[in-house]
Amino acid sequence: MGSIALLLLLAAPSLLWAGEAAYKNVLLATTTSTQDSGLLDVLVPLFEKKTGYSVKTISVGTGQALALAAKGEADVALVHAPSLEKKYVADGKLLNRRLVMYNDFIIIGPPSDPAKIKSTKSSSQALKLISGSHARFVSRGDNSGTHTLEKSLWKTSGVEPKGAWYIEAGQGMGATLGIANERNGYTLTDRATYLAFQKRLALAMLLEGDKPLLNIYSVMEVNPANGPRVNAAGGNAFADFMIAPETQALIKSFGLEKYGQPLFVPIAGKREEEIGG
Amino acid sequence: MAEALLTLEEIEVRYGGPTPVLRIPFLEVLPGEVLAIIGPNGAGKSTLLRVMGLLEQAEKGRIYFQAQEVFRKNALAMRRRMATVFREPLLLHMTVYENAALGLTLRGLKRQSIEAKVKPWLERLGIDRLAKRPARSLSDGEAQRTSLARALTLDPELLLLDEPFSALDPPTREKLLLDLQTILRETGITTVFVTHDRNEAFMLGHRVAVLSGGELLQLGPAAELLSRPSSEIVAQFVGVETQVPGIVEAAASGRAMVRFDGGRAEVIGDYRAGESVLICLRPEDISLSSPPEEHFQSNGQNHLTAKVAKITPWGSHYRIALECGASSFVALVARPSFLDLQLREGDCLIASFKVAATHIIRRG
Amino acid sequence: MELIWDGIKQAFSLLISGDPEIWTITWLSLKISGSATLLSLLLGIPIGIVLALTQFPGRSITVALINTGMGLPPVVVGLFVSICLWRSGPLGFLELLYSPTAMVIAQLVIAFPIVAGLSMAAFQTLNPNLRLQLLGIGASRLQLLRFLSKEARLPLLAAVMAGFGGVISEVGASMMVGGNIRGQTRVLTTATVLETGKGNFEIAIALGLILLILTFAVNFLLTHIQQRGQLRWPKPS
Numbered sequence: 001m002g003s004i005a006l007l008l009l010l011a012a013p014s015l016l017w018a019g020e021a022a023y024k025n026v027l028l029a030t031t032t033s034t035q036d037s038g039l040l041d042v043l044v045p046l047f048e049k050k051t052g053y054s055v056k057t058i059s060v061g062t063g064q065a066l067a068l069a070a071k072g073e074a075d076v077a078l079v080h081a082p083s084l085e086k087k088y089v090a091d092g093k094l095l096n097r098r099l100v101m102y103n104d105f106i107i108i109g110p111p112s113d114p115a116k117i118k119s120t121k122s123s124s125q126a127l128k129l130i131s132g133s134h135a136r137f138v139s140r141g142d143n144s145g146t147h148t149l150e151k152s153l154w155k156t157s158g159v160e161p162k163g164a165w166y167i168e169a170g171q172g173m174g175a176t177l178g179i180a181n182e183r184n185g186y187t188l189t190d191r192a193t194y195l196a197f198q199k200r201l202a203l204a205m206l207l208e209g210d211k212p213l214l215n216i217y218s219v220m221e222v223n224p225a226n227g228p229r230v231n232a233a234g235g236n237a238f239a240d241f242m243i244a245p246e247t248q249a250l251i252k253s254f255g256l257e258k259y260g261q262p263l264f265v266p267i268a269g270k271r272e273e274e275i276g277g
Numbered sequence: 278m279a280e281a282l283l284t285l286e287e288i289e290v291r292y293g294g295p296t297p298v299l300r301i302p303f304l305e306v307l308p309g310e311v312l313a314i315i316g317p318n319g320a321g322k323s324t325l326l327r328v329m330g331l332l333e334q335a336e337k338g339r340i341y342f343q344a345q346e347v348f349r350k351n352a353l354a355m356r357r358r359m360a361t362v363f364r365e366p367l368l369l370h371m372t373v374y375e376n377a378a379l380g381l382t383l384r385g386l387k388r389q390s391i392e393a394k395v396k397p398w399l400e401r402l403g404i405d406r407l408a409k410r411p412a413r414s415l416s417d418g419e420a421q422r423t424s425l426a427r428a429l430t431l432d433p434e435l436l437l438l439d440e441p442f443s444a445l446d447p448p449t450r451e452k453l454l455l456d457l458q459t460i461l462r463e464t465g466i467t468t469v470f471v472t473h474d475r476n477e478a479f480m481l482g483h484r485v486a487v488l489s490g491g492e493l494l495q496l497g498p499a500a501e502l503l504s505r506p507s508s509e510i511v512a513q514f515v516g517v518e519t520q521v522p523g524i525v526e527a528a529a530s531g532r533a534m535v536r537f538d539g540g541r542a543e544v545i546g547d548y549r550a551g552e553s554v555l556i557c558l559r560p561e562d563i564s565l566s567s568p569p570e571e572h573f574q575s576n577g578q579n580h581l582t583a584k585v586a587k588i589t590p591w592g593s594h595y596r597i598a599l600e601c602g603a604s605s606f607v608a609l610v611a612r613p614s615f616l617d618l619q620l621r622e623g624d625c626l627i628a629s630f631k632v633a634a635t636h637i638i639r640r641g
Numbered sequence: 642m643e644l645i646w647d648g649i650k651q652a653f654s655l656l657i658s659g660d661p662e663i664w665t666i667t668w669l670s671l672k673i674s675g676s677a678t679l680l681s682l683l684l685g686i687p688i689g690i691v692l693a694l695t696q697f698p699g700r701s702i703t704v705a706l707i708n709t710g711m712g713l714p715p716v717v718v719g720l721f722v723s724i725c726l727w728r729s730g731p732l733g734f735l736e737l738l739y740s741p742t743a744m745v746i747a748q749l750v751i752a753f754p755i756v757a758g759l760s761m762a763a764f765q766t767l768n769p770n771l772r773l774q775l776l777g778i779g780a781s782r783l784q785l786l787r788f789l790s791k792e793a794r795l796p797l798l799a800a801v802m803a804g805f806g807g808v809i810s811e812v813g814a815s816m817m818v819g820g821n822i823r824g825q826t827r828v829l830t831t832a833t834v835l836e837t838g839k840g841n842f843e844i845a846i847a848l849g850l851i852l853l854i855l856t857f858a859v860n861f862l863l864t865h866i867q868q869r870g871q872l873r874w875p876k877p878s
Contacts, residue, residue, distance in 0.1 A: 027739070036839045041823070056739045058820045073727050073738075172838045196839065229728040229736075293698075332776050353781055361777030363770055369792055380778040427778060437777070 026053045026234035029066070029074035031145060033173055034217070035059035037103075037192045037263055039254050046250075047241045053234050062145045069094060069220070072227020075235035078242065080217045081145040082272070083152070094220035100242045101251050101264040102216045102275060105149060107207040108194060109135075109186035117186070123210040124157035131157075134165045136185030140176050141168030145215065150188050153212060177201060190215055192255070192263040214275060216267075219243070243268035280344060281305035282467050283329060283435060288338035290324055290491075299324045299335070299491040306435070311461055311468045313482025313499070315475055315514060321491040322471045323439055329469055330437045331356040343434070357384065359435040360428035364444050366420035368412035373404060373419075376412050377426040384431075398426045402456065418449035425453075429460070436468045442477065454480065475516055479503060487511045504559065505636050512557050512638065518607035519558035522640065525550050532632070539602020542579045544635040555638040560609035562634040565597065565618060566627050577632050581606075585624045595620075599628055648846025655847055662823075667851055670828040671859075673741050674809040677748030681756045681804050684749075686797070689760025690789060694772045704761070710754025715747075715807075719814030722747040726818065739820035744828075747818045748808040755807050759800030763793040798867035802860050809856055829855070 034040065035057065044055045058065070058074065062081045069077040070093040077094060079085065080102075088094040107117065107126055115135040117126035130137050139161070140147040154161055167183065169176040173193040180187040181201050194205065207213075219239045224230040241247055248266035255263035267275060283306040290299040299321040306312050306329070314322050327333040331340070331352055340347040342355045360380065368376045375382075377399060381391045399405040402422040407415065412423060421441060428436060441457075442450040458481055461468055472478050478485055479499050486496040487510075495507045506512035512520060523537030525548045533548045534541055535556055542556060568582065583599040583606060590596075595615045599606040606628055610618070618626070655663045691697075692704055724730050726738040726746075737743045767789060775785050790797055812830035819826030821835060829852040836845040 025736070032838060036835075038839075056820060056822050056825070058739065058822075071727070071729060073729065174838045227729045228733060327773065330777055332773050353779075356776065357779040359777075360779070361774065363774055363777070365768065365770060367768060367771050367774040369788065383779050383781075383784050431778065 024052070024054045026055045026076065026231055026238055027074040028055055028057045028076055028078060028238060029068050030057060030059050030078040031062050031065055031080065032059045033144070033146070033190060033193065034078060034080070036172075036174070036196075037255075039251065039264065042254065043242075043247060043250065046247075047238060050241070051237050053237060055238065061142060062148065063143045066094075069222045070226060072222060072224075072230045075222050075231040076238045077220045077222065078217060079145065079220075080215045081148050082216055082218070084148065085218055085220065089220065093223055093226055095223050096236075096239065097218050097220045098239065098243050099267050099270060099272065099275075100217045100219050101248075101266045101268075102214050103191055103264045104208065105146070105188055105190050105213040105215055106194060106205050107186060107188055107213075108180070108201070108203045109206050110184045111202070111204040113204075113206055115186070117206055121207070121210060123207060123213050124153050126207050127153055127161075128157040128159055130186055131159045131161055131163075131165075134163065136165050136167065136183050137161065138167045138169055138176055138180040138183065138185045138187040140173070140188075141170045142172075144172075146173060146188060146190065149212070149215070153188070156212070177203075195255075195259045195261075195263070211275075216272065216275065217264075280308070281341075282308045282343060283469075284341040285329065286339045286341070288328060288335045288340070290321075290328065290333075290335050297491050299328065301325065301338070301493060304486075304493065304496070306467060306469060307484075308467050309465045310483040311470055311481050313478035313485045314469065314471045314488055315473060315478045315485065316488035316494075317514070318473065320488045322473075322488050324491075325488060326361070326437050326439045326469060326471050330359055330361045330435075332361065358433060359437060360431045360433035361437040361439070362421075362424050362428045362441050364440045366412075366415075366417075366424040368415075368420055368423055371412060372409050373412055373415065373423050374399070374408040376423050377430060380427055380431045394430045394432075395426070398430045401460070402426050402429075416449075417445050418453060421445060421453065425457070429464075429466075434467065436466045438468065438470045440472050441470075443473065457481070475514065479515075485515075487514055489514075504634075506557065506638070508638060509555065512555075512636075516559060517557045517636065518560050519556070519563070519605070520638075521556040521558075521604045521606065523554055523556055525552040525554060535637075537602070537604050539583075539600075539604040540581050542581070542630075542635065543632045544637055545632055546637050548637065553640045555640055557636040557638055558606065558630055558634060560596065560607045563599075563606060563608035563628050563630045565608055565610060565614075565620070566629065567618060568626055579630050579632060579635075581628045582625065583628045585620055585622050585626065588620060588622055601628070644842055645846060647843045649850060651843040652847035652850040655844075656851065663848075663851070665824060666827055666829055666832050666848070667855065669741065669826070670809060670830070670852070671855060673744050673815075673828060674748060674805060677745045677752055677808050678756075678801065678805040680745070680749050681752035682801060685753050685756030685800075685804070686760045686790060687786060688757045689762075689800075690764050690772075690786060692757070692761040693764035693767070694769055694789075707754050707758045707761070711758045713751060713754065714813075715751050715811040716813030716817070718750050719747050719817035722750060722814065723817045738818065739822060739826060741819070741826055743818040744815050744826060747814040748811070751811060751814060752804040752808045756800050756804040759803055760797060763796035763800055764789060766796060767793055795867060798863055802863050805859060805863075806856065809859075810852070 040057055044057060048055055062079050065077055065079055066084060066088055068074045070088060085097060089097050107123060115130045115133040117129050120126055139150055169179050173189060174197065176187060177189060177193065177197050181203055219242045221235045221239050222230050224232040248268050251264050251266040252262060255261065285301050285304040288299065288301040289297050291297050314325065316322050328335050331347060347355050374395065378391045378395045381394060399408055402425060404419055404422050407419060442453055445453065454477060470481055482499050484497060485499045485502045487494045489510055495502060495511045502515050506515050506517055509520060521537050523535040526534045526536045527550055528548045531545060531547060533544055533546060535544055535554060544556060548554065581601050583601040585597060586600045587598040588595055593612060595610045597608045597610055597620065599608060608628060725732045726743055727733055772785060772789065775788055780788065810830065812834055815828055816831050819831065821827050821831040829848050833845050833848045836848060
């Protein structure tokens, strides 16, 4: 009986946890890859310290993040799927879309490069070559930002990927890289994840720098009309924070120490057409 | 007139079925008495006991304990002044002592008070040497003694026993029965005792109630039930095995002559000629003798000529089924007499019974 | 294999160094799953007794529901609890989503049928008349619960361990209603998923090992309670 009383005492505090005061919480909907990069682990505490808000970062798939924002289940969204974002903005669900930064994608594959994609600088051309030689390609297959980009590249190339050589992993970037490594296949990945896994991979970077491979991150505020209890002020404060000059400077140097190269390029204030080359 | 300890009024239990499982318009338990309740299986005896012990709530009716009505609010307090013992010992995974002390533990008594109450009862029931044994290692009789001790240490105002000995083998049962009888006599605890064994009932009970189909068929002093059952069912249940249908021929001043198929017999009671009746006799009230001897018709005795239809050994007695015409009689003969008479099936002999031993149940 | 060995080394170094984040994560796991298990006991055991030892209309349906509930996929529970706790949901006004309380709620929904169903089975091993007998010597309802639980303590503690095991190890519901927020709702299971996704396999393995050690410790304690005080039978003389 005594042990039960002890356990009850332990449970009591958790039972007294109610939700914290509404105005203090800011729900940030973002993607798993954004969270995995570690950037938010640096930026969010700074924001909280500066403003007194308490940020709850919900990192899920791009589709889910935008859907939550559209329902008013978040206050601000930070994702990297421009075509999808524009639709939500057009529908009025998300407001005040502002560019924050970009990182890029690269195509990696077996060092022997059986499909000879090194011969081209165009990412869609590279995919055409891969499908033409039926070289193994591992796709995210999960409607994430990465997958959305991949699909648009296939569209540009005019080829619809089908067949045993095209593997749909249905998982996150880390796991997908693992599969590509095992099966010695090509895959499309963001630079940050590649750098993080590089030691374990036998795959090499084969194509980079093509404009469509740029992964543009935007911050958008949730329309308070989307649902009850949207913290519009908090969402707005976070969005402003992301494009503030001090923050942008931090973004510029993030990753330099760990990987020898920065992971992101800050682009607040620029227009989309200006980006890339 | 002593005030009743427990009164049941208009009690009904249905369990949602069309017919009531238990229907008691009125029942009293008198202080200091042992009330035995007998009846066939499924009669509702256990249900009645549970209702009386406040272990089950009747769907309708009222219960009064020591003249106070029982409600949900005071039920626990009232229940704690009673104690129930069931057919199985139902002991917990503890020592004999701890089991016997359980009732007192539940009431929050201190260790010393508990010891003072429990020890004497363990001794009285002959299980004090088993005090430290785990309850699970006991024999059936020892376990049931522990269960009894558990109830008796509570010094209950009402003790309820539901067939407490029916799961025990005969020698254990007899010993425990005798012990209980002595204890009840010494302490005078008001007791309700349910059993399907009529011998136990009549041995312990001051009053006996016969329950069948959820209804009380008869309730009265033990002697009365034994010799004057009010209906055929009750008669059967109390062991009145001879039930002979007949018509009253003549009646005068407290006596009557009844004619039945096979003969006639004189009975006591006020009846009118032409009444249809059942002559009831307990087997032990019929004595047998061999025909060739001369019998003079002594006043107060009936003598019939009968044939032995079937002889059945019956423990220390023999059960003799007799035929007198188309009527059947049952006699119980002790072994020595049986051997003396050298009875065989088919023998003709004289069956005799006192007029005063007859009991009449009116029919129709 | 080297990876696992690295993981083991990492686990011990993390624990011994007293890495605050690891300890927060571990403590949160214990607190959340412990609370949920405790609540499921407070609800599940009395219901187990009622189902085992009494009859009432609708009993068989209730038993079937509880038995079905034992196999509820945790991720489905997480989804439904999330929807209820969403701002637009019926309980949105409580502002509980992405908090430890939300995780306790989801884990309670997962653990309760397990505890109730196994408690019922535990009490069914008892003689049904035992309940009446205890009442017959003056037990109150609470005392009845206490003594019947003691009598059925062996299978009952198995029910507790099953309930706890079911929630300490679950990740789907915890992820969905908790959000895996650092320092607030990140527990051992969700942290393991996170670190695996980031490619930090040694840390992931370390977290997994810590979870195993934690579960083992709790079960060891519970088993000790379960087996303690079992009366020895007297040796035949």
